[in-house]
Amino acid sequence: MSVARRLGPSSENTRSAVLDLIRSSGTVSRIELAEMSGLTATSITRIIKSLIDAGLVVETGYGDSTGGKRPSLIELNLLARYAVGVSLDDARLTYVVTDLGGNLVGQLVTPGIDKSPPSDVVTRMAEELDELFRDLDIPRASVVGVGVAGAGLDIRAGAERLSLTADEWESFAVQEALELSTGLPTVRDNDAACAALGQFWAGRMPATDDFATLFMSNGFGLGLMTGGSLSRGSSSNVGEIGHMVLEIDGPDCWCGSRGCLEILAAPRAIVAIALTDEGLASDLALAGGDRNVRHDFDAVARAAGRGEPRSLAIIERSARYVAAAMLSVVNVLDLDRIYLAGPGFADAGAIYVRHIRETIARLARTRAVHGVAVELSDPGLDAAALGAASLALQHVLTPHTRSTRPALDVAAAPRA
Numbered sequence: 507m508s509v510a511r512r513l514g515p516s517s518e519n520t521r522s523a524v525l526d527l528i529r530s531s532g533t534v535s536r537i538e539l540a541e542m543s544g545l546t547a548t549s550i551t552r553i554i555k556s557l558i559d560a561g562l563v564v565e566t567g568y569g570d571s572t573g574g575k576r577p578s579l580i581e582l583n584l585l586a587r588y589a590v591g592v593s594l595d596d597a598r599l600t601y602v603v604t605d606l607g608g609n610l611v612g613q614l615v616t617p618g619i620d621k622s623p624p625s626d627v628v629t630r631m632a633e634e635l636d637e638l639f640r641d642l643d644i645p646r647a648s649v650v651g652v653g654v655a656g657a658g659l660d661i662r663a664g665a666e667r668l669s670l671t672a673d674e675w676e677s678f679a680v681q682e683a684l685e686l687s688t689g690l691p692t693v694r695d696n697d698a699a700c701a702a703l704g705q706f707w708a709g710r711m712p713a714t715d716d717f718a719t720l721f722m723s724n725g726f727g728l729g730l731m732t733g734g735s736l737s738r739g740s741s742s743n744v745g746e747i748g749h750m751v752l753e754i755d756g757p758d759c760w761c762g763s764r765g766c767l768e769i770l771a772a773p774r775a776i777v778a779i780a781l782t783d784e785g786l787a788s789d790l791a792l793a794g795g796d797r798n799v800r801h802d803f804d805a806v807a808r809a810a811g812r813g814e815p816r817s818l819a820i821i822e823r824s825a826r827y828v829a830a831a832m833l834s835v836v837n838v839l840d841l842d843r844i845y846l847a848g849p850g851f852a853d854a855g856a857i858y859v860r861h862i863r864e865t866i867a868r869l870a871r872t873r874a875v876h877g878v879a880v881e882l883s884d885p886g887l888d889a890a891a892l893g894a895a896s897l898a899l900q901h902v903l904t905p906h907t908r909s910t911r912p913a914l915d916v917a918a919a920p921r922a
Contacts, residue, residue: 519905520545524553526734526904528563528580529607530712535569535577554580561586562606562903582606587650587902590638590690591704591895592631593697593888594619594656595723595849597800599631600891601638603649606903608708608896612642613888624678632687650902651691653894654680655700657723693901697721697890698745699736701847702729703900704893705883717843718835719883720747720828721890722850724799725772728835729893734904748772750831771827773803773850779820780806786816800849807853818857825858829865836878837871845883848890855882 520543527542528534534542540550557563564583568576584605593600601614616634619627639646685692695703698721705711705719713734721727726748730737737744748768749761756765769775777799781787787794790805809817832844844862846855863880870878883889 520549521553521556522904524550525557525562526713528557529582529707529903530710532710533566533579533581535579537577539580584609586648588644588648589650589895589898589902590635590652591700591891591893591898592652592654593700593891593894594627594654595890596620597849599627599634600888601634602888602891602895603638603642603644604708604892604895604899606899607710608704608892608899610888610892611644612638613891614638614641624680625683628680628683628687631684635688646690649690651693651898652684652688653700653897653899654684654692654694655697655890655894655897656680656694657697657725657727691898691901693897695736695894695897696727696729696745697723697848697893698727698729700729700891700893700897701883701889702731702845702893703736704889704896705845705847706731706734707896707899708892715843716839716841717845718839718841719845719847720832721848722772722846723848723890724774724850725768726828726831730839747831747835750834752827752830767827767831771824774799776806776820776824777802779823780817783816790817803850804853807850810854810857821854821857822861825854825861826865828858829861832862832880833865833869836866840872841878842876843879843881845881847883851882 524539524543524545527539531538536547536550536554539545539554540547543550545553554563558565561583563580565578566581567579569579570576584607587606588611589604589606591602591604595618597618599616599618601616603611603613605611614634614637616630635652639649681692681694684690698719701721702717702719705717706715711717716732718731719729721729728745728747730744749759749763749766751763751765752767752770753765757769758764759766759769777792780790780802781792781794786792790802790809792798792802792805794802806817806820810821835841836844846858846862851858859880859882866878866880867873
């Protein structure tokens with residue numbers, strides 16, 4: 507069992523931190539919570555009572571006796587509340603509803619944002635959420651909030667992230683617009699950060715576990731979890747790994763630099779290389795053009811996954827660049843765990859995992875001290891959507907982990 511940092515009994519975030527210990531433990535006794543938190547048994551009893559009264563946790567059986575009375579076990583009351591996550595993507599919108607543990611309850615997939623104005627998309631999102639709630643027979647009053655994930659989105663109001671594909675969404679107040687349209691509290695963050703948070707929440711990972719999630723969709727993003735919170739930086743641009751310079755004299759990048767990971771290895775770069783091979787382009791029926799990048803990349807990735815040699819060579823070139831970037835991340839941050847998530851890894855994720863593992867095992871500065879686990883998490887858009895739901899849950903249940911936006915009102919959310 508992991509040990510959390512010691513909590514002060516007068517801390518305003520103590521209740522939140524205790525609830526996070528319950529989340530990561532699955533089932534846990536009051537005695538164990540006191541040992542992990544450093545709080546007194548009296549303080550833990552008082553906090554647990556308040557959480558039970560709020561409907562957030564329940565007693566569920568008894569643990570083994572250590573000589574006295576068998577301790578009662580506590581766990582999250584999973585069906586007491588629900589959260590919604592939405593992944594914004596050119597190709598599709600993915601909606602998920604989860605319980606308090608981040609477990610999937612229902613899902614809806616609809617056409618993507620493409621070139622539609624954000625205001626039109628938000629209106630449609632509100633209508634589609636109504637449809638999803640009706641289909642799942644979930645009262646709106648039991649939904650604690652909505653999390654939104656997408657390239658260019660960030661949790662801080664007014665903060666802008668640089669993105670080639672986010673365009674209008676960067677400056678559009680999606681959070682406020684969706685709150686107005688749905689009547690539900692809304693939080694937002696970029697897709698990589700949401701994917702990392704989803705891994706943390708649904709995987710019941712303790713706050714003591716630090717890790718990074720590399721997310722590939724149209725480009726690259728890195729979600730970094732440290733101490734149970736998402737790292738953000740002074741301008742909320744932590745994780746812009748797509749603009750790590752790997753070749754100082756490399757091709758010009760749209761960001762103004764040269765030789766960035768994104769210009770060398772992202773789906774757009776992969777498709778551009780594939781289109782130079784007329785035979786391959788014909789065999790895979792590549793369409794070319796900006797609107798077809800996702801379609802063409804998927805075709806190349808699927809062919810590489812099947813072992814088609816020309817496609818495999820292109821994907822492996824990309825994977826070597828990605829591996830070099832992740833090696834630097836591991837060396838700088840001393841991580842021992844990396845996850846890969848997102849639609850870019852859906853068909854050829856195993857190739858990227860292999861290259862990253864081999865490069866880190868061979869060259870990491872700390873290779874003689876500890877290994878680095880590299881795992882394919884959820885190679886699809888569900889990773890961002892589930893993570894977005896976890897974002898809403900974290901803001902409700904464990905506000906001590908957030909760094910900016912005020913916590914949503916748990917007490918205002920009704921019991922199931």
